[in-house]
Amino acid sequence: MKKIDQNKPITDHRPPTTFYYGKQTIDASDTKRVTKVLTSQLITQGPQAQKFEEALSKHFGAKYASVAANGTASLHLIALGLGWKKDDIIITTPITFLASANCAIYVGAKVEFADIDPKTYTIDPGKLESKLKYYESQNQKVKAVVAVDFAGHPCDWDSLLQLKKKYGFQLVNDFCHALNAEYKNDIQYAIKYADAVNFSFHPVKQITTGEGGAVLTNNSELDKRIKILRTHGMTKDESMLEKNDGPWYYEMHEPGFNYRITDFQCALGINQLKKLNKFVSKRRSIAEYYDKFFADKSGFIIPHVSKKVKHAYHLYPLQIKFDELKINKKEFYFYLKEKGVVFQVHYIPVHLQPYYKKTFGFKSGDFPIAEKFYEREISIPIYPSLTKKDLKFITSAIEKTLEKMK
């Protein structure tokens, strides 16, 4: 039989000359493990979910983990599990994916934002405290803060924890971008600051299960609730049952959802997690290449890395001063795409989405630092299988396209 090269990437969905901002890295060891589960008796609700949960808890230093269908479902489970209710106030950052804010909407809560720090692009603790003070002055309590370790750069967690102690809100880390980031030399920092830590395993993230998510917590009650709500609100836990008709018997005390993830996805997750250190090292070396290339060029701002932090580079958010260079960003997108490089923009500030403007009255100018960041930001390709040659191609395409447009 032909020997399998465990490390050789075996999927390449990209047309030969197009580079997108993110892409999964799948090798033969991944497909082998997925196939093994696919040909076993249980392809869902088998043993793999718990195994993946144990591996995640161990790697990230949490007592409990619950895997879920995707990172949006896991955020919804956090919102329900933490007991967010109608009209509760939840504060998050405008520079995040919709789901960080939408999870509050799902439970009828009110979304508020605090602007980002101009250097780290994560929620600014000073701006957050102004919002907390404002609500205090209105005799309203903020229920929770969803902070996002944007792009893979941890927030200022010491300051966030101080604010949590002072104002008594629940603290969630939407950690989807920051797997293997370090805060004060600690890879397991996330659960030490937040009540719940949220993951997504979408293919552009550091590790993937296709679609997938997870919640980490050290709170056994929260973990229990999340696990029940993940599967229709059903429980077989004898201590919770009103009666017990037999081994088949279950009860539902509140409605939940089917937010489970399959066993074959978990098998992929377990195998991907083994490669996380390698994947993030590769991301860091790509970032180093970009940093060197763009650092001294006028018109560019490379991502800042704070002293206390090791970046995990889910994204490489490069800022280009399009206004100063007198270049139209939309035109730049199309010219660059013609050359084979397709950037994405992370993110359109959430408060400027029509739904948020209409529902909560947000408008342009409300969070100026986030809005300026959005004007300038482009996320350029960063994923482990990029080669030096690819990076040369990408950087030269960006430079040449801008030169031509000046």
Ligand SMILES: Cc1ncc(COP(=O)(O)O)c(C=O)c1O
């Ligand atoms: C910060 C953040 N939160 C939540 C999500 C939602 O995760 P998923 O796409 O797995 O539902 C994402 C995914 O893009 C994200 O980047």
